[in-house]
Amino acid sequence: MHGLPANLEEALLGLVREKLFEGGATLTVETDLFAAGLDSMGIMQLMISIEERFGVRVPESAVTRDHFSTASSLAAMVRRCAAPA
Amino acid sequence: MKALSDSIVEAIFARAAEAPERAAFVGRDGEISFDHLVADVERWATVIARLPGFPAEGVARIGVRCPDGVQHTVLMLAVMRAGGCAVPVAGELPGDERSMLARTTALHGVLSQGGEERAADGSERHEIGGGLRWERLAAEEPCFPVEDFESVCPAFIRFSSGTTGASKGVVLSHGTLRERLDSANRRLGIGGTDRVLWTLPMAHHFAVSILLYLREGATVVLPEGSLAGDLLTAACQYGATVFYGSPFQAALLAAEASERDWPGLRLAVSTAAPLAPETAGAFVRRYGVRLSQGFGIIEAGLPLLSTTGEDPMVVGRPDDFELRLEGSGTEGGLCLRGPGMFDAYLSPWCPRQEVMADGWFHTGDLARWEADGSIRLVGRLKSVINVGGSKCFPEEIEEVLRCHEGVVDARVRGEEHARWGMLPVAEILPVDGSSPPTDGELSAHCRARLAGYKIPVRYQMVRELPRTASGKVRRV
Numbered sequence: 001m002h003g004l005p006a007n008l009e010e011a012l013l014g015l016v017r018e019k020l021f022e023g024g025a026t027l028t029v030e031t032d033l034f035a036a037g038l039d040s041m042g043i044m045q046l047m048i049s050i051e052e053r054f055g056v057r058v059p060e061s062a063v064t065r066d067h068f069s070t071a072s073s074l075a076a077m078v079r080r081c082a083a084p085a
Numbered sequence: 086m087k088a089l090s091d092s093i094v095e096a097i098f099a100r101a102a103e104a105p106e107r108a109a110f111v112g113r114d115g116e117i118s119f120d121h122l123v124a125d126v127e128r129w130a131t132v133i134a135r136l137p138g139f140p141a142e143g144v145a146r147i148g149v150r151c152p153d154g155v156q157h158t159v160l161m162l163a164v165m166r167a168g169g170c171a172v173p174v175a176g177e178l179p180g181d182e183r184s185m186l187a188r189t190t191a192l193h194g195v196l197s198q199g200g201e202e203r204a205a206d207g208s209e210r211h212e213i214g215g216g217l218r219w220e221r222l223a224a225e226e227p228c229f230p231v232e233d234f235e236s237v238c239p240a241f242i243r244f245s246s247g248t249t250g251a252s253k254g255v256v257l258s259h260g261t262l263r264e265r266l267d268s269a270n271r272r273l274g275i276g277g278t279d280r281v282l283w284t285l286p287m288a289h290h291f292a293v294s295i296l297l298y299l300r301e302g303a304t305v306v307l308p309e310g311s312l313a314g315d316l317l318t319a320a321c322q323y324g325a326t327v328f329y330g331s332p333f334q335a336a337l338l339a340a341e342a343s344e345r346d347w348p349g350l351r352l353a354v355s356t357a358a359p360l361a362p363e364t365a366g367a368f369v370r371r372y373g374v375r376l377s378q379g380f381g382i383i384e385a386g387l388p389l390l391s392t393t394g395e396d397p398m399v400v401g402r403p404d405d406f407e408l409r410l411e412g413s414g415t416e417g418g419l420c421l422r423g424p425g426m427f428d429a430y431l432s433p434w435c436p437r438q439e440v441m442a443d444g445w446f447h448t449g450d451l452a453r454w455e456a457d458g459s460i461r462l463v464g465r466l467k468s469v470i471n472v473g474g475s476k477c478f479p480e481e482i483e484e485v486l487r488c489h490e491g492v493v494d495a496r497v498r499g500e501e502h503a504r505w506g507m508l509p510v511a512e513i514l515p516v517d518g519s520s521p522p523t524d525g526e527l528s529a530h531c532r533a534r535l536a537g538y539k540i541p542v543r544y545q546m547v548r549e550l551p552r553t554a555s556g557k558v559r560r561v
Contacts, residue, residue, distance in 0.1 A: 014525075018525060018528045018529060018532060019528065019532065019537050019540060020537055034310070039286075039311050040284075040286075040311035040312075040333075040334065041177060041286065041475065041537070041538065042537070043311070043312075044333055044472075044473050044505070044538070045537045045538055048472075048505060048508060048542060049542070052508075052542045052543065059340065060313075060336045060337050060339070060340035061340040061341075061342055063312060063313065063337050063340075064312060064314065064342065065310070065312055065314065068312075
């Protein structure tokens with residue numbers, strides 16, 4: 001069982017930097033990811049990385065603008081996905 | 086400017102003349118009539134033909150690096166209208182992959198919209214209006230025979246997903262495109278009353294999609310964004326009748342939270358990757374239309390389309406394509422031939438006649454005949470890794486990993502995944518086993534050199550890699 005890191009927001013921002021945006025040094029946990037260029041291919045990569053790194057399944061119904069707009073909103077979503085139903 | 090003659094652009098212009106007022110595009114970029122589209126293409130074709138470095142003789146090889154939308158389509162068509170061969174340069178390609186593409190294709194230049202970084206090293210930039218930039222490239226000596234290339238009347242080259250070994254660049258001529266669209270539309274049946282919801286990246290999907298819709302006089306609906314909510318909003322607002330997308334998008338649409346219906350939908354096609362039965366089931370429950378599984382490959386277009394949709398791995402019965410399985414059993418490598426087959430691989434140059442020396446194109450898919458004469462896909466024979474519809478090769482990822490200072494050698498394979506089809510995972514033979522490179526370092530190294538979906542999701546350090554007698558790393 002994977003545990004979620006204490007600072008999930010920063011960990012997710014790290015994933016975004018590592019997988020999506022070359023460099024991405026100016027991104028913060030509140031940066032609008034769609035404005036930064038997040039597209040459907042990027043969403044797929046993020047879902048794959050989140051599932052691999054944190055061992056949670058992100059359901060298709062969770063793929064909304066609200067959830068994917070910042071590292072911070074992603075973290076809230078990942079916590080919900082990880083919580084036992 | 087050259088005569089239109091048998092150009093695919095002429096075929097679109099002829100259709101446009103039948104209904105000039107009809108919308109070619111609606112949605113995000115506003116409503117553009119067919120009339121307006123033709124005028125835009127003509128205008129840009131004139132501009133393009135006069136650009137510095139556009140060759141007076143022969144076929145210009147022009148890259149198009151432009152976000153999805155009307156402008157992307159106009160530029161692609163305008164390059165072809167100007168007598169050039171259009172080469173889409175996908176926005177997600179990092180610098181190294183872009184430069185490689187420009188070199189391999191020996192591009193005369195790249196038309197770019199947006200983005201500050203250069204489309205290729207050493208380009209000479211010109212602002213040409215309309216927010217566009219022309220990056221003229223130093224004329225490199227092509228590594229393919231130019232005369233042979235030009236003799237096929239090339240319209241389009243695509244790199245992103247070849248079928249065998251490594252990405253070779255698939256060359257499609259004007260004649261091939263026309264035959265291919267005719268053939269595919271026998272199965273799709275798209276016409277002037279259709280409105281097709283656009284969901285796929287244009288740099289990867291252009292021929293049996295945008296070109297086909299425009300040629301049939303259909304309207305392309307461009308949504309505001311790529312989320313399921315955006316797609317459904319555009320579909321309802323503009324009365325979309327056709328969905329043509331990836332299994333991932335179909336799954337997102339099936340799970341969309343608003344519970345809205347899609348009343349106008351009459352045809353839904355899933356392409357680019359194997360469709361999971363759960364997705365097919367969820368989609369039909371939500372929208373009341375079965376998802377058809379299309380079998381599309383860049384070398385052949387859309388040779389198969391399952392219309393029954395009962396089993397998503399069954400890709401339909403052949404009509405104008407001939408099919409054969411390698412070997413003598415009911416299961417084997419899928420081979421095909423039919424109208425609109427590709428003209429050549431660019432690099433290394435290999436014309437279709439040589440690729441299909443035995444008369445058949447070997448797709449690299451393992452398939453089986455069903456009792457009713459349809460084809461079921463059962464696996465892959467080749468090393469290609471299909472990540473939710475985006476394809477890559479273990480060889481290209483391994484090559485990048487081997488360039489990392491902490492890596493002696495690497496082996497990459499596609500790991501089966503219920504949701505995504507396959508994911509790339511890497512075995513790494515480190516220089517120093519006691520302090521191997523971290524996952525983060527390896528990912529960052531790959532990110533600078535490869536499109537994101539090619540980055541391995543996991544790295545496993547190993548003490549040795551199994552090799553063949555000749556010393557090459559053995560494929561899994």
